[in-house]
Amino acid sequence: MxxxxxxxxxxxxxxxxxxxxxxxxxxxxxxxxxxxxxxxxxxxxxxxxxxxxxxxxxxxxxxxxxxxxxxxxxxxxxxxxxxxxxxxxxxxxxxxxxxxxxxxxxxxxxxxxxxxxxxxxxxxxxxxxxxxxxxxxxxxxxxxxxxxxxxxxxxxxxxxxxxxxxxxxxxxxxxxxxxxxxxxxxxxxxxxxxxxxxxxxxxxxxxxxxxxxxxxxxxxxxxxxxxxxxxxxxxxxxxxxxxxxxxxxxxxxxxxxxxxxxxxxxxxxxxxxxxxxxxxxxxAAAVPCTGCRYCVDGCPAHIPIPRYFELYNTDLGTGGNTFDTHQAYYENYGPTHGKASDCIGCGACVRVCPQHIAIPDRLKEVARHFETD
Ligand code: SF4
Ligand code: SF4
Incomplete structure (x- = not known):
């Protein structure tokens, strides 16, 4: 068998x-x-x-x-x-x-x-x-x-x-x-x-x-x-x-x-x-992203969507500890990728997301979390 x-x-x-x-x-x-x-x-x-x-x-x-x-x-x-x-x-x-x-x-x-x-x-x-x-x-x-x-x-x-x-x-x-x-x-x-x-x-x-x-x-x-x-x-x-x-x-x-x-x-x-x-x-759930990456290639703003969700989830899970590295990892993407706040809400990602995540809305949360002092 x-x-x-x-x-x-x-x-x-x-x-x-x-x-x-x-x-x-x-x-x-x-x-x-x-x-x-x-x-x-x-x-x-x-x-x-x-x-x-x-x-x-x-x-x-x-x-x-x-x-x-x-x-x-x-x-x-x-x-x-x-x-x-x-x-x-x-x-x-x-x-x-x-x-x-x-x-x-x-x-x-x-x-x-x-x-x-x-x-x-x-x-x-x-x-x-x-x-x-x-x-x-x-x-x-x-x-x-x-x-x-x-x-x-x-x-x-x-x-x-x-x-x-x-x-x-x-x-x-x-x-x-x-x-x-x-x-x-x-x-x-x-x-x-x-x-x-x-x-x-x-x-x-x-x-x-x-x-x-x-x-x-x-x-x-x-x-x-x-x-x-x-x-x-x-x-x-x-x-x-x-x-x-x-x-x-x-x-x-x-x-x-x-x-x-x-x-x-x-x-x-x-x-x-x-x-x-x-x-x-x-x-404790934040964003139910599985990291399948189906949304990534079609994003006109080149946002590494699952990476940001993963960082966000993990940061929330560890209580947003000031000594953790999630903020630094987030900023590392800046030179080569779009920021969460660069999302133009075109919806291309939502159409292919198998988890039916309201990605533009959730990216706003990510931006508030990582991009505001
Ligand atoms: S809605 Fe935002 S994250 Fe989704 S594909 Fe468009 S620009 Fe990228
Ligand atoms: S398509 Fe949905 S589940 Fe897959 S990586 Fe993108 S946001 Fe996460």
Missing amino acids: LKKLGFGMMRLPLTAGGADKDVDLERVAPMVDAFLQRDFCYFDTAYMYHGGCSEEVVRKALTQRHPRSRFLLADKMPVMMLQKSSDQPRIFEQQLARCGVDYFDFYLLHSLTATHYETACRLDTFAFARQQKAEGRIRRLGFSFHDSAQVLDRILTEHPEVDFVQLQINYLDWEDASVQSRLCYETALRHGKPVTVMEPVKGGTLATLPQAALERMRRIHPDWSAPVWALRFAAGLENVQMVLSGMSTLEQVAENTAAMEHTPPFDAAERAAVAGAAALLRQ
């Missing part, structure tokens, strides 16, 4: 001082090898990860170095970037070449929302993917999803041919009114579709928990870290076939593979512990 941990190739280690595209291949290759040595085999990439370089890293670190039978590879059609139907074959061929494979084990329409679904309908993206599947270049077809359970129900009703869905599921979003993890999960279950889980640690948010939550968790499993709790919550859900983790270090690969050997469902005490942690986190 397939072990339920997938290696997300979107938070890879970077070279010293490097930008998002500067993935440190010398550190990635040993991580890939260690993952395979422990009998995990699922890798997940996308056209846009690491500024368009993730697929090439997959080729160099994985597909050129290991036999095709040793791994399963998932890639995604960037629906949000499609302008015309001829973009689809062009991008698909490019993806196969970049990855160095002649088929994908899993292929997804990337990040469907109601808006992106309209694009996929207009350009017949499902039909394109079905054709590739018929030709054996896609083994299993699915889509990743960031909208309400109602929209998910509509897509699954109109496209019963999909083999699986990829959903944002974690114990903090489980009852969240925007993300609707539980409702989306139950919708997939009702349609009989296996679920691949993305953002199980919510972009790192669930890696750092309030002390009271951690103490309760340690009483149940003294050897589980906060990220392990998050991964095991998702993996223990019935009908979940895979849980993706965007790993950045060899240590994370070692810890996560050890924790995901066996993934039984949570018992009542474990469920109560994560519900308690979620309640505490909700009390």
Whole structure:
């Protein structure tokens, strides 16, 4: 049986001082090898990860170095970037070449929302993917999803041919009114579709928990870290076939593979512990940004939106301590990027944000926090 941990190739280690595209291949290759040595085999990439370089890293670190039978590879059609139907074959061929494979084990329409679904309908993206599947270049077809359970129900009703869905599921979003993890999960279950889980640690948010939550968790499993709790919550859900983790270090690969050997469902005490942690986190939440970076490239003011939200969240979490470095980090971006107050409110970022964050409004908070004396 397939072990339920997938290696997300979107938070890879970077070279010293490097930008998002500067993935440190010398550190990635040993991580890939260690993952395979422990009998995990699922890798997940996308056209846009690491500024368009993730697929090439997959080729160099994985597909050129290991036999095709040793791994399963998932890639995604960037629906949000499609302008015309001829973009689809062009991008698909490019993806196969970049990855160095002649088929994908899993292929997804990337990040469907109601808006992106309209694009996929207009350009017949499902039909394109079905054709590739018929030709054996896609083994299993699915889509990743960031909208309400109602929209998910509509897509699954109109496209019963999909083999699986990829959903944002974690114990903090489980009852969240925007993300609707539980409702989306139950919708997939009702349609009989296996679920691949993305953002199980919510972009790192669930890696750092309030002390009271951690103490309760340690009483149940003294050897589980906060990220392990998050991964095991998702993996223990019935009908979940895979849980993706965007790993950045060899240590994370070692810890996560050890924790995901066996993934039984949570018992009542474990469920109560994560519900308690979620309640505490909700009390302290600032901006629910997962750091996916979908908003970054289209911003005319060149604002590093997720970086600012991360700094803001962390600064609030540490009580805005005058000795912390968040203010300095914020100011470091000044020479090369827009400030939070440079936002012109064009809304380009809001249209692509899978977390439905009111980004211009939240940037005003960031500007008030970091730009006023
Ligand atoms: S609304 Fe502001 S942050 Fe968003 S894309 Fe436009 S300028 Fe950038
Ligand atoms: S603001 Fe939204 S789109 Fe931008 S990185 Fe955060 S979650 Fe992603």
